[in-house]
Each structure stands twice: as C-alpha cells, then as structure tokens.
Amino acid sequence: MELPADVKKKLTLPFEEHFYAGHTACQGCGAALGLRYVLKAYGGKAIFTIPACCSTIIAGPWPYTALNAPLFHTAFETTGAVISGIEAALKAKGYKVKGEDGIMVVGWAGDGGTADIGLQALSGFLERGHDALYIMYDNEAYMNTGIQRSSSTPYGAWTTNTPGGKKHFLEQRPKKKVIDIVIAHKPAYAATASVAYPEDFMRKLKKAQTIKGPAFIQLFAPCPTGWRSPTDKTIEIARLAVQTAYFPLFEYENGKYKINMPSPNKEPKPLEEFLKLQGRFKYMTKEDIETLQEWVLREWEELKKKAEVFG
Amino acid sequence: MPKKVVSGNYAAAYAVKHARVEVVAAYPITPQTSIIEKIAEFIANGEVENLQYVPVESEHSAMAACIGASATGARTFTATSAQGLALMHEMLHWAAGARLPIVMVDVNRAMAPPWSVWDDQTDSLSQRDTGWLQFYAENNQEVYDGVLMAFKIAEHEKVNLPVMIVESAFILSHTYDVVDMPEQEEIDEFLPPRKPLYTLTDFENPFSVGALGTPADYYEFRYKIAKAMEEAKKVIKEVGKEYGERFGRDYSQMIELYRTDDAEIVFMGMGSLMGTVKEAVDILRSEGYKVGAAKVRWFRPFPREELYELAKNVEGIAVLDRNFSFGQEGILFNEAKGVLYNTDARPIMKNYIVGLGGRDLTVNDVKAIAKNMKEIIEKGKLDREIEWYHLKR
Numbered sequence: 001m002e003l004p005a006d007v008k009k010k011l012t013l014p015f016e017e018h019f020y021a022g023h024t025a026c027q028g029c030g031a032a033l034g035l036r037y038v039l040k041a042y043g044g045k046a047i048f049t050i051p052a053c054c055s056t057i058i059a060g061p062w063p064y065t066a067l068n069a070p071l072f073h074t075a076f077e078t079t080g081a082v083i084s085g086i087e088a089a090l091k092a093k094g095y096k097v098k099g100e101d102g103i104m105v106v107g108w109a110g111d112g113g114t115a116d117i118g119l120q121a122l123s124g125f126l127e128r129g130h131d132a133l134y135i136m137y138d139n140e141a142y143m144n145t146g147i148q149r150s151s152s153t154p155y156g157a158w159t160t161n162t163p164g165g166k167k168h169f170l171e172q173r174p175k176k177k178v179i180d181i182v183i184a185h186k187p188a189y190a191a192t193a194s195v196a197y198p199e200d201f202m203r204k205l206k207k208a209q210t211i212k213g214p215a216f217i218q219l220f221a222p223c224p225t226g227w228r229s230p231t232d233k234t235i236e237i238a239r240l241a242v243q244t245a246y247f248p249l250f251e252y253e254n255g256k257y258k259i260n261m262p263s264p265n266k267e268p269k270p271l272e273e274f275l276k277l278q279g280r281f282k283y284m285t286k287e288d289i290e291t292l293q294e295w296v297l298r299e300w301e302e303l304k305k306k307a308e309v310f311g
Numbered sequence: 312m313p314k315k316v317v318s319g320n321y322a323a324a325y326a327v328k329h330a331r332v333e334v335v336a337a338y339p340i341t342p343q344t345s346i347i348e349k350i351a352e353f354i355a356n357g358e359v360e361n362l363q364y365v366p367v368e369s370e371h372s373a374m375a376a377c378i379g380a381s382a383t384g385a386r387t388f389t390a391t392s393a394q395g396l397a398l399m400h401e402m403l404h405w406a407a408g409a410r411l412p413i414v415m416v417d418v419n420r421a422m423a424p425p426w427s428v429w430d431d432q433t434d435s436l437s438q439r440d441t442g443w444l445q446f447y448a449e450n451n452q453e454v455y456d457g458v459l460m461a462f463k464i465a466e467h468e469k470v471n472l473p474v475m476i477v478e479s480a481f482i483l484s485h486t487y488d489v490v491d492m493p494e495q496e497e498i499d500e501f502l503p504p505r506k507p508l509y510t511l512t513d514f515e516n517p518f519s520v521g522a523l524g525t526p527a528d529y530y531e532f533r534y535k536i537a538k539a540m541e542e543a544k545k546v547i548k549e550v551g552k553e554y555g556e557r558f559g560r561d562y563s564q565m566i567e568l569y570r571t572d573d574a575e576i577v578f579m580g581m582g583s584l585m586g587t588v589k590e591a592v593d594i595l596r597s598e599g600y601k602v603g604a605a606k607v608r609w610f611r612p613f614p615r616e617e618l619y620e621l622a623k624n625v626e627g628i629a630v631l632d633r634n635f636s637f638g639q640e641g642i643l644f645n646e647a648k649g650v651l652y653n654t655d656a657r658p659i660m661k662n663y664i665v666g667l668g669g670r671d672l673t674v675n676d677v678k679a680i681a682k683n684m685k686e687i688i689e690k691g692k693l694d695r696e697i698e699w700y701h702l703k704r
C-alpha cells in the first residue's frame with residue numbers, strides 16, 4: 001500500500017509490516033508487539049532464532065509463520081549458541097553481517113530462556129564477541145508453561161508456583177539484574193527498552209545494527225495473561241514501569257551509561273501506580289509494597305550514580 | 312597417494328581439513344581434545360581457508376552452534392566424548408529433527424562414575440535413537456575415510472541427517488598408524504561443496520524451521536526421518552563403493568565380513584576390538600577352527616539385510632559388546648538378536664560383555680571365547696545367554 005505523502009511524513013516508524021496478522025499471541029501481548037518492531041527495524045533482513053517460549057507459539061505452527069524473515073526454532077537454553085553458529089556460518093560463507101545492507105542475526109528469547117536456563121549460552125555469546133543481537137523480551141515469568149516464576153520475576157508477584165495464599169507465599173526474591181550480568185561482559189552495546197516507547201526501541205535496534213560486536217537489549221513486554229492485567233492496559237503498564245523507575249530505559253556503550261527515561265532529575269512516580277493495574281500484585285501487603293518500592297528506588301539511585309560516574 | 316603417520320584424532324582433523332569444513336564448534340574433553348587442537352593449528356598456520364572455529368562454553372552449546380551454522384548452509388563439524396556427548400543429547404535430536412548434515416567424531420569413552428577416560432561404547436550407543444547415523448571405525452584409516460564419507464552421506468539429498476563417526480579412546484585416538492590420504496583435488500571431486508536442503512539466508516522466500524508440529528503433522532515428520540534412514544543404507548553402499556573405486560578402500564558393505572565364507576562360528580562386534588578379533592581368527596583358523604569375523608561398521612542405520620544373509624549360513628554368533636544396557640544385555644547383541652527373530656536364520660547367539668572401561672580384549676580371550684562357543688554348538692544348548700567375560704572372580 002502506498003501512503004499519501006503527508007501521512008508518510010508523520011510516521012516515526014517504518015510503515016512496512018513484516019510481522020503478519022494471523023500470529024497467535026494473546027490480546028494485548030507485549031512480546032508480539034516487540035517482535036513487530038524488530039521486524040520493522042530490519043525490514044525482514046534478519047535471521048531469527050527463537051527458543052522454547054511464548055514466541056514459539058506466537059510465530060505460528062507448521063507450516064505457517066507470522067514472520068516475513070527466516071526463523072529457526074531452537075531448544076530452550078540455546079539461543080546464545082545458535083546465533084553464534086549462524087554468525088560464524090555467515091562469516092565463513094562471506095556474507096555481510098550487520099550494517100545497513102548486511103544481515104542481522106537476532107536471538108529473541110524470553111526472560112526464562114535468558115536469565116535462567118540460557119544464561120550460560122548468553123554468556124558464551126557475549127564473551128566470544130559474536131556480531132549478533134540478543135533480545136530478551138521480559139515478561140517476568142515463564143508464560144509458555146503457564147506463569148511460573150523466573151529469576152526475572154519481581155518480589156511480591158503472584159505466579160502459579162509462588163501463589164499467594166493463607167501462608168502468604170509470593171515471590172520472595174528481587175528481580176535478577178540480567179542487564180548487569182550482560183554489562184559485566186563488556187559487550188559492544190547493551191540497553192533496556194520498552195514496548196511503550198517504540199521510537200526509543202527502534203533507535204536502539206538501529207544502533208545494534210551499526211555497532212560491531214555483540215549487542216543485547218532487554219525489552220519490557222507486559223503479558224496480560226500472566227500479569228492478570230486488562231488487555232488494553234499493556235502500554236499504560238509499560239509506560240508506568242518506566243515512569244516509576246521500576247524499569248528505567250538506559251544504554252551502555254563503550255563503558256558508558258546513558259539514562260534515556262525517566263529523567264534522572266525528576267522524582268519517579270510512586271510504584272503503586274504501576275502495581276495496582278496488575279492482578280499479580282494484588283496479594284502484596286502494605287509492607288511488601290514498601291519493600292519493593294525501596295528496592296526500586298535503591299536500584300534507581302545506583303543507576304543514576306553509574307550514569308554520573310561513567311557517563 | 313600421500314601417507315601420513317598420525318593418531319586417530321589427527322586422522323579425523325586431517326579429514327576435516329580435506330573436507331573443506333566451514334564451521335567447527337567444539338568443547339574440549341579427553342580423549343577428543345587433540346582433534347580440535349589440530350584443527351585450531353591448521354587455522355593458525357593458514358592451512359585452511361574460510362574455516363570458522365567457535366570455542367563454545369559447553370558441548371550443549373557446541374551442538375547448538377553447529378545446528379545454527381549448518382542451518383545457515385555451512386559444512387559443519389564437531390567432536391566430543393562421553394560426558395560431552397551425554398550433555399549434547401537434547402541437541403542431537405534437534406540436529407536430526409531439523410535435518411542437518413552435521414558430522415561429529417565421538418571418541419568412545421566410558422561414562423562416569425567412576426571416572427574413566429578409557430574405551431567403552433555405551434556413550435555413543437546411548438544416543439542410538441536420536442536420528443544420527445553411526446559408523447564405528449576399526450583403525451585410524453577408517454576414522455579418516457569415515458569422516459570424508461560421512462559428509463557425502465549426510466549431505467546426500469535423500470539423507471540430510473547427521474552422522475557420528477566413532478573411534479576408540481586411546482586405542483585409536485592416541486595411537487599412531489599409517490593413514491593414506493588422497494590428494495586434495497581428488498577429494499574435492501569426491502566431495503563437492505554442500506548443496507543444502509534449505510538455508511536461513513533465504514530472504515526471498517522466508518520460512519521457519521522447527522515450528523510447532525501438531526498431532527496432525529508431527530507423525531509424518533518422523534516417518535520422513537525413518538525413510539531417510541532406510542534410504543541412507545543405499546547411499547552408504549553407493550558412497551562406500553565410489554570411495555573404493557576412487558581411493559582403493561571399499562566400504563560398500565555395512566558389515567565387513569572376514570573369513571566368514573565357510574565359518575561355523577562368527578565373532579560379531581564393532582570398532583577397534585575387531586582388529587584383535589581378526590588376528591585371533593587367523594590363529595584359530597590355523598588351529599582348525601572354522602571361525603570368521605563380522606565387523607558391524609554402521610550401527611545406524613542397522614544393516615538388517617546383511618546380518619540376515621550372514622546368519623543364514625552360520626551355526627553360532629558370538630556378539631562381543633564393549634557396552635551394556637543395564638537391566639537388559641549388550642546393545643549390539645540385543646539388536647542383532649531382534650533382527651533375526653522373525654526370520655528363518657536362527658543361529659545360536661551368545662553375548663560376551665568385554666572390555667568395558669578400556670579393559671583389554673586379547674587374542675587369547677577371543678580364543679577362549681571360540682572354545683566356549685564350540686562347546687555350546689556341540690551341545691546345541693547355551694550355557695548362559697550373557698557372559699561378563701572379564702569379570703574378576
């Protein structure tokens with residue numbers, strides 16, 4: 001479809017779709033939205049590797065595919081290794097990898113497949129310096145198997161294996177800072193992003209395309225099904241995650257940190273605004289909420305310090 | 312033809328070089344390491360072009376990286392042993408399911424505990440249901456020839472399945488022997504560049520590999536692999552014959568028969584121990600025993616037809632298993648017996664469990680086994696079906 005010139009001018013994202021209707025995500029799925037932006041960013045000229053996760057299903061069963069790009073489905077814990085192999089093969093065969101006209105090698109994995117079972121392969125990929133992009137879409141639990149905790153699940157969240165009950169058994173551990181583990185590898189590029197801020201995400205995807213070496217993006221991707229949230233609140237929740245500094249957007253490049261959002265000079269919104277839209281937090285007591293709020297602000301201060309010192 | 316005195320591991324590494332492999336992803340484990348060290352040396356010395364070496368962080372990732380590379384169209388190789396192979400297990404299924412012609416050398420090594428680095432076939436035989444073809448080498452020459460043929464067989468349009476070339480720990484991997492290596496041009500003629508079934512670089516016609524197969528489709532995917540395995544038997548014979556015509560060593564038989572023509576008793580087994588068995592056969596023959604040897608080269612696909620032809624004409628088969636399936640019996644014995652059940656070829660069969668964890672099987676042992684088999688045949692009755700031959704009493 002050709003757009004009128006004035007409409008085209010207003011577009012801040014590429015108009016072309018490479019992620020097709022007919023995918024099988026739930027309504028309001030943040031992961032599906034994220035995948036759509038990645039495909040837009042690379043115009044379909046990316047090789048995707050997807051391990052066991054919701055996106056296995058979202059992409060569609062055989063013989064269908066919702067992606068207008070080659071896609072390799074792989075085992076749960078192998079994303080980092082498979083993209084390493086793809087990149088090595090492209091090099092051996094003389095293809096151009098990355099850059100405007102090169103091939104993007106993209107790993108697209110959930111938080112479980114990244115922060116837990118796939119952490120070793122991720123580490124190997126980063127440490128060996130392969131020219132590829134690893135995106136962890138973070139829906140903060142194992143959704144594909146029916147909402148079990150991952151190490152990326154926040155303190156106080158209900159999941160099916162941290163249920164809230166009479167004895168008050170909710171997730172007791174803070175959210176693992178995968179991005180810090182990634183940055184410890186001194187990768188070429190690492191960033192957090194959110195489906196609520198597509199222009200920021202797109203810019204980061206473009207950055208990952210031009211930079212040489214391994215890139216990692218942790219994408220905040222709400223899951224209405226697992227978070228027990230209304231399907232029309234995905235963007236609002238994702239936006240609040242940033243505004244409350246629960247999930248700040250920042251970049252790490254050449255040893256330097258840069259905070260994108262929220263502004264380091266402003267007080268973040270109260271965390272409760274983010275929590276109250278989601279059924280998964282409804283069992284939290286007042287003290288639980290305070291504990292989480294404290295943790296969020298402490299982490300936020302730490303990030304601001306890093307940006308100050310290594311800015 | 313150039314000859315080199317090399318270890319089994321170096322023979323494998325030279326074959327990788329001569330096959331013009333494009334990606335190697337591997338992780339070290341004794342006694343496999345000198346294969347990947349040698350390959351790294353080839354790269355460091357500029358002896359190979361366009362070979363990417365990925366020093367992965369585990370065997371699971373080694374196979375995963377090989378899978379990614381092979382799906383991108385590259386000729387891909389790895390090597391491992393025992394614990395490493397076991398760690399790869401999930402991805403072995405993946406390689407076969409995604410129809411990727413990866414070639415791997417497994418150096419047979421006993422599984423721990425107790426720790427052992429010595430020869431034992433249980434590691435590779437535990438992987439028998441993963442959809443990999445399996446070739447057991449008797450000597451260094453067969454390791455070299457096996458790897459070269461493996462690529463041609465694996466990449467054949469009717470096969471598209473991964474192949475495992477198996478060699479014995481130390482007995483082959485670290486023992487030097489003369490190996491004939493054809494000229495590079497001759498090998499290039501035998502093994503042209505890979506023409507992949509699919510590659511992930513197809514942006515014009517993008518597709519997905521390995522998407523969810525519902526009960527309406529999964530079944531047929533499996534049937535196709537089963538069929539490819541059957542086809543592989545023909546391909547193995549064709550390629551083995553061509554190899555013989557070009558390079559003088561014929562591999563058209565999936566079971567190599569040694570002096571079996573008029574044999575009453577046949578020793579059956581796989582891998583390096585069959586070298587000892589052949590020597591024992593010569594001695595036993597000179598002593599008047601009508602014995603022969605049947606070396607099973609290919610365990611997957613299993614040479615059912617060849618086994619039947621052999622079994623028709625012998626009175627007893629002694630199956631020597633350097634492996635064991637707990638709760639059952641030796642794995643080759645189990646398979647061979649099963650194949651013959653529905654046929655009219657029913658020689659007496661006895662299972663000798665030998666050499667686990669690298670214990671030596673000597674010519675004298677084979678002679679003793681021959682005597683035992685002869686007695687059994689004369690009586691027409693087994694003393695026992697499974698004998699742990701080496702057991703200390």
Ligand SMILES: Cc1ncc(C[n+]2csc(CCOP(=O)(O)OP(=O)(O)O)c2C)c(N)n1
Nearest residue numbers: 052053054076110111112113141142143144
């Ligand atoms: C080795 C292995 N263990 C367990 C599973 C089962 N499994 C499939 S997807 C999944 C959870 C995926 O969670 P995550 O990576 O967070 O992605 P999400 O489904 O939330 O998008 C699990 C446990 C598996 N496929 N493979």
Ligand code: SF4
Nearest residue numbers: 026029054143223225
């Ligand atoms: S369960 Fe959550 S992540 Fe999975 S498809 Fe549904 S909304 Fe998306």
